[in-house]
Amino acid sequence: MTWLDRAPDLSGLLHDCARSLEHLRPAHLPRGTLMFRPGDAAQGFVVILQGRVEVFLTGPTGREILLYAVEPGQSCVQTTLGLMGGEHYTGEAIAATDVTVVVIPKPLFLRLMDDSAAFRSFVFTAFATRMQTMMHVLERVAFQRVESRLASTLLSMAEAGEVTATQADLATRIGSAREVVSRRLDQFARRGWVRTDRGRVRLLDTGALRRLAAADGAE
Secondary structure, eight states, X not given: OOGGGGOTTTTTSOHHHHHHHTTXXXXXXXXXXXXXXXXXXXXXXXXXXXXXXXXEEEOTTSOEEEEEEEOTTOOOHHHHHHHHHOOOOOSEEEESXXXXXXXXXXXXXXXXXXXXXXXHHHHHHHHHHHHHHHHHHHHHHHHSOHHHHHHHHHHHHOBTTEEEOOHXXXXXXXXXXXXXXXXXXXXXXXXXXXXXXXXXXXXXXXXXXXHHHTOOOOO
């Protein structure tokens, strides 16, 4: 068994293409590892076998927004653009969990893009899916109210009815400022929807949060 058997989207590659990839060795990276930063050049195409990598964009004021996360079977838009178009990274990627990855070096990636229709299909399909995700993020930030985005994020992050995250973390995920998140959480708490503690939010009324998460409108 090779690492390709752990990557179903690549397991159907033709023999010659698979043989070019199977000798690559998976790497294990601990949570918190910085995988790239703005200004870096893409050195290879990363295949996530296990774990989650989060990609952030930082604005001129220092405020961050979570652009997307990369999990097994998904791709990183910035890496694909860097390898195919020569663009340098504009965001920052951090391992949100312990991750297992395989890096396909740039020369091999470009050769497979030229020679293998199956590999091209994998790359372009993953790229298109990721672009749809990014468009959804932009749509939410542009057209959905802060409180709706916050409610949706709390629901998606909750484990056993509790979210473990700082207000700064939540602000990054919804594309807002920590002070705005703090005010909205205070409002939620006064309505009896949540209870807040340092670095934790307990969800008390998920029904109310779901109704708010579904409500779109201008901020």
